[in-house]
Amino acid sequence: MRAVWCGFALGVVWLQQQAALPGWALLLGLSAGVCASIVVARLCFLRGAAWSSRAGWLAVLVAAACVGFAYAGWRAQTRLVFELPREWEGRDIVVSGWIKGLPTRSADGVRFLFSVEAADAPVERFPRTLQLSWIADDAPPPMLEPGSRWRLSVRLKRPHGNANWGVRDAEAVLLARDVRATGYVNLPLLAVQLQGKAGGIGVIVDGWRSAIRDRIAAVLADAPHMGIVVALAIGAQDAVSAVDWQLMRRTGTSHLVAISGLHIGFVAGLAGWLAGWLWRRSCFIGRNWPLLVPVQKVSMASGALFAAVHAALAGFNVPAQRTLWMAGIVALGYLGGRRVAPSVVLAWALGLVLLADPWAVVSAGFWLSFCAVGAILFGMSGHARVAQNPPPDAREDEGERVFARRCAEALRAQGGALIGRVRSGARVQFAVTIALAPLTVCFFSQIPLIGPVANAFAIPWVSVFVTPAVIAGVALPAPFDALAFRLAHQLLECLTAGLKLLSGPSWTLWPLPQPDAWALASAAVGVVWCLAPAGWPLRWAAPLTWLPLLAPASAAPAEGAFRLTALDIGQGSSIVVETAHHTLLFDAGPGPESTHAGERIVVPYLQAAGIGVLDSLIISHADSDHSGGAPAVLEGVEVRQLLAGLPPTNLLWQTASAKGAQTVRCAAGQRWQWDGVDFAILWPDPGPLQGKPNAHGCVLRISTASGLHAQTQVQPHAKERKPVVALLAADIEAPVERTLLTRDRAALRAQILLVPHHGSKTSSTEPFLDSIGPSIAVFQVGYRNRFHHPYAGVYERYKARGIELSRSDDDGAARIEAGDAMLSLERYRQTHRHYWVDR
Incomplete structure (x- = not known):
């Protein structure tokens, strides 16, 4: 079965990498491949030779992979047929249904999943699950209970996420949750709560989870680690503070925040021991239950049952599912009188998880959970301990010497057992650390060097003390539950204090670029x-x-060349400019007031690209869609200089100075050169800033310095190459464009243009565009943004000139390589396409 389930998993992973779902021709080919592999396997097993047996199992692996590929494709096709037609995006639709899962509340409102029962839109396959926001405008949203039924007026759009290198694929996450449309409650005053509640075991469990969360919130209120207590109780991580997340990422202990497989296994073992203890003492109530059913079987079944309850409270995340299936398979094997090999148990758990959810492979938790257990099993396979009884001493005498010798032998035995346990624990920690380090770099672009030390005390502390206290709080009635929850919080205070001491020095975290x-x-x-x-x-x-x-090879541009990456951050702007040895970030996107793009996209991209230092951060002007993410950037990476078109009273100046960055007002005439690439500020003029923020946005010109490397000596008859120029125009509008035209038209000539003001109708005038004469133009706009950027007439103006265009709402991030007589454009959604994109 190991080969079968491993092959099945390979097929599922293979499908999730495809740009399009398989057609009938491929499915017929897979069917033929399965049949052929089965025939080959049968023939190989009949021969009986060792090499023939290995070939047979290889054929079984291939057949199972084909089955897994076809199964995942079938599941994807049945899910993708439910979609919102494009013509129904942004229109008012009245839907009836019920609240699914746990709503997430914040100061801005509440976000929740909505299971649709009926909709007034004539759509044949209307999405079954919506992700909605109820925005708190004049009045806070009502308390939405899991399973409660509502009739709501909503505005929807198709599932769409930001698409960037090194950043999590949000559309894959939506598909995994069966969310086929997102939107918001449009007319809150017309919302009506309907009679009755939805039924089903899922709704009941979600009701329990919601009640537990409310109890914890009532006890701990604004306590700093209340979110961790909630996460350990019900697996909901939305209330964990940013400070706690940052501390745990730096120490490699983020896995302890969720109800992990380790927690469920520990608590299930404790529940099994307690059930066995009570079963043995049934004689005190006049029963002889152990004579009917052995205690070991009762303990095993009780532990598996409790694991199921605990996994349900965790929301059945992937680590919880893995632990539940493993516990259930071990329990079934024991009850049936069979001992199942650990590798077989893990293989069954792998297959059952993917049968239930083929999209589990797109989450980091899947790989971290299964690889950690696999590493432990593989790493400990050659280190089995064999207990040996000491040989009887023929010279054994009576008296005090024999007693002393026996005491010494007992102490040596206990000491040896303790040392053996310490060695075994260290070996397990070593195996997990080594196995998960590559995945940690892949998913989080870092290796916490103190992770093994931090986990050495954090894992037992959380598992032995914090988690039982939280479980006790869940099980106990009031007012005793409050004591347990407060005890858990105090224990977390001690843990975080120790983690802060460990994570203080900067060397404790090793940042690395995302590997290929x-x-x-x-x-x-x-x-x-x-x-x-x-x-x-x-x-x-x-x-x-x-x-x-x-020690990856440098991916930086060559001397005299530059790379420009326009990130997909929604409605806003953020561009990364790299030369051979320097990096500049032009704008940082929206911040907490909008989409949190600074911490959610910009900083993760920089970390994934291996950029730990920004030589310059340019904030063009004060609008939040350009400057809102700057505090997150200043917190996430080292910034050496802040060059900005901000008024003196803006708080970013103080924030940057506190982080050790040099602060400079950007002004026309500023010039510098990095690695053979010229940089120049064309706007605004020196002096006090006047007018609205768009009128004094920084305009940056980047040039490859006549297309010649700085170190290259020009030959007498060599033909000078034309420079490659990029113009980043921020949010300037027509008056500033006219001013720049009257000064120096030649300085505006550029092959690459970041379109001014996201393509609004107040910018990109025809004389300005003709003076630039770009070959490539990049529109940074949000999907179906409320400003309707780019303006249709302006967009047609660019198309009429034959300019190669890139829109972040359609193409995702855009990467432009500009070098020695070389210019190329890469669109992320084209080169990293998956079958769920634009579906």
Whole structure:
């Protein structure tokens, strides 16, 4: 079964990488492949030879992979047929249904899933699940209880997420949750709560989870670690503070925030022991239950049952599912009188998780959970401890010497057992650390160097003390539950104090760029090589396979060239400019007042690209869609200089100075050169800023310095190459465009243009556009944004000139390579397309 489930998982993973779902021709080919593989496997097994048996299992693996690919494709097709037609986006639709899952409340309102029962739109396959926001405008939204039925007027759009290199795919997450449309409650005053509630075990469990969350909130109120207590109780992480998240990411203990497999396994074991203890003592109530059913079977079944309850409270996340299936398979095997190998148990859990949810493979939790358990099993396979009884002493005498010798032997035995447990625990920690390091770099672009030390005390502290206290609070009635929740919070205070001491020095976190597929595969080979049983040849050479991961080759542009990446941040602007040895960020996108793009997209992209230092952060002007993410950038990476078109009273000046950045007002005439690339500020003029923020936005010109490398000597008859120029125009409008035209038209000539003011009708005048003469123009606009950018007439103006266009709402992030007589444009959604995009 290991080969079957592993092959099935490979097929599911293969499907999730496809740009399009398989057609009938491919499905017929897969069917033929399955039949052929089964025939080959049968013939190989009949031969009986060792090599033939291996070939047979390989054929089984191939057949299972084909089945997994087809199954995942079928599940995807049945889910994608439910969609919102484009013509119904942005229109008022009245829907009736019920609240699904736990609503997430914040100061801005409440976000929730809505299961649709009826809609007034004549759509054949209307989305079954919506993700809605109820915005708190004049009045706060009502308390939305899981299962409560409502009739709401909503405005919807198709599932759409920001698409960037190194940033989580939001559309894949929506598909995994079966969300086929998102939107907001348009007319809150017309919302009507209907009679009755939805039924089903899921609604009942969600009601329990909601009640537990309310109890914890009532006890801990504004306590700093209340969110962690809620996460450990019901698996909901939305209330965990940003400070706690940052601390746990730096120390590699983020896995402890959720109800992980470790917590469920520990609590299930504790529940099984308690059930067995009570079962043994049934004689005190006049029963002889152990004579009917052995205590071991009762303990095993009770532990598995409690694991199921605890996993339900966790919302059945992937680690919880994995632990539940493993506990259930072990319990079934034990009750049936069979001992199942741990690797078989893990393989069954892998297959059952993917049968239930083929999209689990797009989440980091899936890979971290299964790889951690697999590493433990593989790493400990060659280190089994064999207990040996000491040989009887033939010279055993009576008296005090014998007693003393027996005491000494008992102490040595206990000491040896303790040392053995410490060694075993250290070996487990080593295996998990080594196995998860490549995945940590892949998903989070960092390795917490103090992770093993932090987890050495954080895991037992949370598992043995904090989690039982939280479970006790859930189980106990008032007022005793308050004591348990406060105790759990005090224990978390002690834990975070210790983690802060460990994470103080900057060297404790090793930032690394997100690896490519080859570097990750090489590191995976090194993990298997390093954790192989004793006697494996050349184990000392295993760390060499990690070099592509830990010391990647530089991906920076060549000397005299630059790379411009216009991020997809929704409605706003943020552009990363890289030269051979320097990096500049032009604007930082929206902040907490809108989409949190600074911390959600800009900083993760910089970290994934291996950019830990910004030589300059340019904030063009004070509008929040350009400056709102700057505090998150200043907090997330080192910024050496802030160059901005901000008024003196703006708080960003103080924030940047507190972070050690040099602060300079941007003004026309400022020039510098990095690595053979020229930079110049064309606007605003020196002196006090006047007018609205758009009128004094910084305009940056970037040039490849006549297309010649700075170190290259020009030959007498060499033909001078034309420079490649980019113009980042911020949000300037027609008056500023006219002013720039009257000064120096030649300075405006550029092949690359960041379209002014997102393509609004107040900018991109025809004389300005003709003077620039761009080959490539980039529109940074949000999907179906409320400003209706870009303006249709302006967009047609660009198209009429034959300019190659990129829109972030259609193409995602855009990357432009500009170098020695070279200019190329890459659109993220084209080169990293998946079958769920634009569906």
